[in-house]
Amino acid sequence: MRIGQLGAATDTKVETIRYYEQIGLLSPPARSPSSYRSYGMEHLQRLAFIRRARDLGFPLDQVRELLSIADDKEQSCEVVDDIARMHRATVARKMSELRALGDELDRLIGQCGHGAIADCRIIEALADVVSNEERPDVPEK
Amino acid sequence: MRIGQLGAATDTKVETIRYYEQIGLLSPPARSPSSYRSYGMEHLQRLAFIRRARDLGFPLDQVRELLSIADDKEQSCEVVDDIARMHRATVARKMSELRALGDELDRLIGQCGHGAIADCRIIEALADVVSNEERPDVPEK
């Protein structure tokens, strides 16, 4: 199986596959006489594993860990659970950050009456920080 | 005002300030005889604006737009509202992606009984894609 087919089978760009090989995530396959990469089922499985983990948002070094754990059938499953929980926590944190952000944006949006910039509340909100934080002696309005 | 003070006043690392200058977001300040950067209030205001917009998650090129709009007091406020709404939509999209991700992770976590890897549901879930998608003829279990 050539690299293009492997890419099609796993919905991965050819460049990405070569990149995974380069960083040691995917083992170098056999080569044809014309030095084309030649992949087998084990590569397909490995790449599919990687892609699935990536889709779930695991960063590459966590994927690397998951791969090496998956290879060691004796190891306890706890480590895997830990990695997943850690990643879950990251996702939760990002979500609450985004929620706060969205709330603040909502407060800004629609506040301006579409007049001139001079009266724009959004621009004001962005600019005002200086007068409030850096020059607290300046009167508010 | 030297770069370190400006950084302290706006909670910005010195390197970041120099980076903003390099990409043309912050105008080059005057220099002391020993070529130290020397900032005034207009730089403080500008950088504070930039940081506030960044905190709200606006990407740098949108910040650039907001800055140039803020400078043109005649322009209509609609453009600003548009940028903010666009950014709000991006935030909303990312949030729903994260929510879906979190849900899927929740389904995985806690599924494994902390036994050997051979029976780990998480590893299984990551690996199974191949047999299901790429080799549909293989029996499920």
Added chain:
DNA sequence: TATGCACCCTGTAGCAACTAGAGGGTCAAG
């Protein structure tokens, strides 16, 4: 047999938005 096209190769540079380091110069206090 020629030619065209899709595919493959290596190697390098680019994206966002910084951050970190090397290897120096400057300034004020003690």
Added chain:
DNA sequence: CTTGACCCTCTAGTTGCTACAGGGTGCATA
């Protein structure tokens, strides 16, 4: 006059790819 905190420029690293440039290969068709 030395110490330490600050400043300078320039370069390279981070994450996870993506996009060339400048070639070679394999197969079908005219």
